[in-house]
Amino acid sequence: MKMVVCGGCAASWRRCVVMSLRLLFLLPAGLPVRSQGESQSDNKQMENITIRQGETLFLSCSQGDFVTHTAWLNRSSILYAGEDKWSVDPRVSLVTLNQDEFTIKIEDVDLTDEGLYICAVQTSSRPRTTSVHVIVQVPPKIVNLSKDLVVNEGSNVTLMCLANGKPEPAIVWRIISPSDESLSSDNEVLEIPFISRYRAGVYECTAANDIAVDTQTVELTVNFPPSIADGRDVGVTLGQRGVLLCEADAVPEADFEWYRDDRRIFNGFDGIEIENDGAVSKLTFFNVSEADYGNYSCVAVNKLGSANTSIVLYEIIEPTSSTLLQEMTSSNLEHTAFENNDFLEGPGAVQDGNSGTSTVFTPTCLLLIVLLHLLLKF
Ligand SMILES: *[C@@H]1O[C@H](CO)[C@@H](O)[C@H](O)[C@H]1NC(C)=O
Ligand SMILES: *[C@@H]1O[C@H](CO)[C@@H](O)[C@H](O)[C@H]1NC(C)=O
Numbered sequence: 001m002k003m004v005v006c007g008g009c010a011a012s013w014r015r016c017v018v019m020s021l022r023l024l025f026l027l028p029a030g031l032p033v034r035s036q037g038e039s040q041s042d043n044k045q046m047e048n049i050t051i052r053q054g055e056t057l058f059l060s061c062s063q064g065d066f067v068t069h070t071a072w073l074n075r076s077s078i079l080y081a082g083e084d085k086w087s088v089d090p091r092v093s094l095v096t097l098n099q100d101e102f103t104i105k106i107e108d109v110d111l112t113d114e115g116l117y118i119c120a121v122q123t124s125s126r127p128r129t130t131s132v133h134v135i136v137q138v139p140p141k142i143v144n145l146s147k148d149l150v151v152n153e154g155s156n157v158t159l160m161c162l163a164n165g166k167p168e169p170a171i172v173w174r175i176i177s178p179s180d181e182s183l184s185s186d187n188e189v190l191e192i193p194f195i196s197r198y199r200a201g202v203y204e205c206t207a208a209n210d211i212a213v214d215t216q217t218v219e220l221t222v223n224f225p226p227s228i229a230d231g232r233d234v235g236v237t238l239g240q241r242g243v244l245l246c247e248a249d250a251v252p253e254a255d256f257e258w259y260r261d262d263r264r265i266f267n268g269f270d271g272i273e274i275e276n277d278g279a280v281s282k283l284t285f286f287n288v289s290e291a292d293y294g295n296y297s298c299v300a301v302n303k304l305g306s307a308n309t310s311i312v313l314y315e316i317i318e319p320t321s322s323t324l325l326q327e328m329t330s331s332n333l334e335h336t337a338f339e340n341n342d343f344l345e346g347p348g349a350v351q352d353g354n355s356g357t358s359t360v361f362t363p364t365c366l367l368l369i370v371l372l373h374l375l376l377k378f
């Protein structure tokens with residue numbers, strides 16, 4: 001089916017097509033064949049057709065009177081010769097063939113269809129051709145992307161994103177969570193030397209060309225050893241609830257261990273509960289006894305290391321009634337200051353709410369105490 005008459009004449013398509021047609025339609029060899037450029041109306045170049053991959057391409061050329069033969073060619077292959085389909089490609093079909101026009105269509109256009117198409121028309125006198133360049137565009141598609149990655153802090157990280165598309169897509173890397181404008185790359189490769197824990201997050205690769213955009217994300221996890229917030233000592237009145245808090249930053253999340261001096265404390269010990277919730281471990285004494293006062297340490301461990309801090313549980317002496325009035329004002333102030341501290345420094349170790357009630361006086365309570373004092377004076 002394919003014509004191979006044009007082995008070495010790529011540079012002169014039109015002459016070639018005319019030659020082909022001669023063979024095809026068995027033109028009398030004596031007929032004058034005008035060479036390219038001799039007459040502009042005989043060999044026309046249409047404007048380039050730009051089409052997206054997957055779409056349907058319509059190729060149309062005008063006919064006119066006295067047409068004896070006509071054909072559409074893809075490079076040197078005849079697609080249609082008049083109503084006869086020469087192409088074996090099922091995507092190619094005839095749309096219109098009449099005195100005015102000769103239109104064929106190619107469905108589901110692909111990159112390989114790109115190139116020169118020629119409409120050849122033989123009139124009773126001479127052949128003429130119309131050629132058109134078909135340019136196929138392909139939306140960008142990311143074809144090779146780094147997998148989600150888990151690395152240790154300090155590693156050199158390389159993320160890669162390769163994309164296809166036509167025109168060639170532009171690639172941009174950036175971190176989207178946490179967002180950080182300073183960390184981006186307009187390159188297929190994003191290199192992050194000595195990665196820190198603050199560079200962990202979701203990275204996005206965008207491949208864009210004139211026609212579309214493709215976007216993919218990669219999650220980067222950065223492991224680091226625990227770092228522990230300095231514990232703050234906790235004062236609790238005898239018989240009250242006491243809570244020691246320990247907070248550690250770590251990836252993967254830390255396991256916590258509690259010690260009283262050198263003795264390990266486990267959850268379920270008499271009157272004690274240990275609760276771990278993510279970055280925070282909470283040691284609760286339901287009813288603080290004399291023996292509970294002392295020096296505790298919290299150790300946070302993950303596979304990369306450990307950190308520790310110590311917290312002292314100390315006794316607050318319950319105020320007696322004679323000292324109440326003096327202490328009242330100052331303890332209220334203290335409490336306010338304490339709360340402010342909490343707010344500023346975050347949860348290092350805070351006094352439990354229950355024990356707080358021993359130092360905070362409700363307005364009604366204050367009124368009673370003042371009245372009591374006044375009565376006693378008489
Ligand atoms: C048409 O496409 C051809 C081949 O890609 C190119 O050489 C030519 O410059 C294009 N012409 C126009 C007008 O874009
Ligand atoms: C056009 O020719 C090229 C090269 O031979 C081929 O790959 C492509 O499938 C052809 N397209 C059509 C629609 O015939």
Ligand SMILES: *[C@@H]1O[C@H](CO)[C@@H](O)[C@H](O)[C@H]1NC(C)=O
Pocket residue numbers: 143144145
């Ligand atoms: C993706 O890129 C990597 C690195 O260049 C290469 O080893 C791998 O074979 C590529 N995978 C695919 C599917 O192209």
Ligand SMILES: *[C@@H]1O[C@H](CO)[C@@H](O)[C@H](O)[C@H]1NC(C)=O
Pocket residue numbers: 154155156193194
């Ligand atoms: C990371 O890269 C630096 C140079 O950029 C090199 O000196 C260092 O050894 C690399 N570290 C690792 C863990 O490969």
Ligand SMILES: *[C@@H]1O[C@H](CO)[C@@H](O)[C@H](O)[C@H]1NC(C)=O
Pocket residue numbers: 239287288
């Ligand atoms: C706390 O313990 C003491 C001594 O064991 C006991 O007398 C007291 O009733 C307990 N308080 C609570 C609220 O359980």
Ligand SMILES: *[C@@H]1O[C@H](CO)[C@@H](O)[C@H](O)[C@H]1NC(C)=O
Pocket residue numbers: 261295296297310312
């Ligand atoms: C508590 O114990 C740790 C070590 O176990 C020690 O470094 C720290 O000084 C102690 N704190 C007090 C107040 O004794």
Ligand SMILES: *[C@@H]1O[C@H](CO)[C@@H](O)[C@H](O)[C@H]1NC(C)=O
Pocket residue numbers: 299306307308309
């Ligand atoms: C606590 O940390 C110090 C250094 O900060 C270290 O010398 C010590 O061995 C640690 N203690 C425990 C029980 O891990």
